[in-house]
Amino acid sequence: MKKKVLALGMAVCMAASLAACGNGSSSQTTAAEATTTETTTAEAASEGEAESTESESETEAAATAEIQTVTAGKLTVATSPDFAPYEFYAIGADGTPALAGFDMALAQYIADDLGLELEVVTVDFDGVLSELQTKSVDLGMAGLSPDPKREGIMDFSDLYYIGGQSLVTVKANADTYNTFEAINKPEVSVGAQIGSIQMDLANTNSPDADIVALPKVTDIIAELLTGKMDAAYIETDVAKSYQKNYPELEIVMEVPYEQEGSAIGVCKGNEGLLAAVNASIAKALEDGSMEKFVAEANELASGEKYEGLLDESGQVQE
Numbered sequence: 001m002k003k004k005v006l007a008l009g010m011a012v013c014m015a016a017s018l019a020a021c022g023n024g025s026s027s028q029t030t031a032a033e034a035t036t037t038e039t040t041t042a043e044a045a046s047e048g049e050a051e052s053t054e055s056e057s058e059t060e061a062a063a064t065a066e067i068q069t070v071t072a073g074k075l076t077v078a079t080s081p082d083f084a085p086y087e088f089y090a091i092g093a094d095g096t097p098a099l100a101g102f103d104m105a106l107a108q109y110i111a112d113d114l115g116l117e118l119e120v121v122t123v124d125f126d127g128v129l130s131e132l133q134t135k136s137v138d139l140g141m142a143g144l145s146p147d148p149k150r151e152g153i154m155d156f157s158d159l160y161y162i163g164g165q166s167l168v169t170v171k172a173n174a175d176t177y178n179t180f181e182a183i184n185k186p187e188v189s190v191g192a193q194i195g196s197i198q199m200d201l202a203n204t205n206s207p208d209a210d211i212v213a214l215p216k217v218t219d220i221i222a223e224l225l226t227g228k229m230d231a232a233y234i235e236t237d238v239a240k241s242y243q244k245n246y247p248e249l250e251i252v253m254e255v256p257y258e259q260e261g262s263a264i265g266v267c268k269g270n271e272g273l274l275a276a277v278n279a280s281i282a283k284a285l286e287d288g289s290m291e292k293f294v295a296e297a298n299e300l301a302s303g304e305k306y307e308g309l310l311d312e313s314g315q316v317q318e
Helices: 031-066 102-114 125-133 197-205 217-225 236-245 271-286 289-301
Strands: 003-005 074-079 088-091 097-100 117-122 154-156 165-170 189-193 210-214 231-235 249-255 265-267
Touching: 074 102, 074 125, 088 289, 097 102, 097 289, 102 117, 102 271, 102 289, 125 154, 125 265, 165 197, 165 217, 165 236, 189 197, 189 217, 197 210, 197 231, 210 217, 217 231, 217 236, 217 249, 231 236, 236 249, 236 289, 265 271, 271 289
Parallel strands: 074 117, 189 210, 189 231
Antiparallel strands: 003 117, 088 097, 154 265, 165 231, 165 249
């Protein structure tokens, strides 16, 4: 069931106008003249500041007006919260789940930068693609790789994060399932998330294996740990995040992939929003925010977390 979670967090940051102060008095200027001069200068500066602020507000309003979104005044983002450190639920000290991850932090940053309210729709990964295809949301943020095969249903932003792909198994099988040749056999079960790049990699590199498609990465991890699955294709940083909680997992090899990196899926044909999102990404990379988001997400992901959809009451599903 689709749930909507209103992302809370960063406050909207507005640029403050700076007014320069001048002093035009001379040695022969009387006290009254000096006061008049200072008052006139202050008034001029105040008027200039007001005009500057008004001009900036008009510019911001015009820029926001040019951006078309599904719901006026809101930026609606679809995500699949089972992909730490990209998106997941961090469990607080009181047991309350809070949507977290560097994708979510970037989503809030973009919304704030565009002067919009962020609304997050949580679905499974395949649902993210469907939401974009039906234009039910503005953006899809779920560790998406800019796969050309997806360009028919969405536009892609510039890359905001460079990652990698890996083949994962458990330590007990690390010496057995550590090459494509070793896993490309009918008797070997290989997992990947439905609709993901990892599924494409599985079909490309191990077409003869018993490929198991599952909706969530958490399902894949569970299958590996219980011995029901031999190996799996998982995004590298996601695999590393799971390793922290399950040391028996082993990343046995890096999987070559031409499109390494993550982009934001933008509702097809919304050129104004695409340009604005790219500008926000560039700003987040330049001012160091993206690096901070990744570090904070990795820290949260190493603690208590939940990956998957919440139940109807907004609680972790048992």
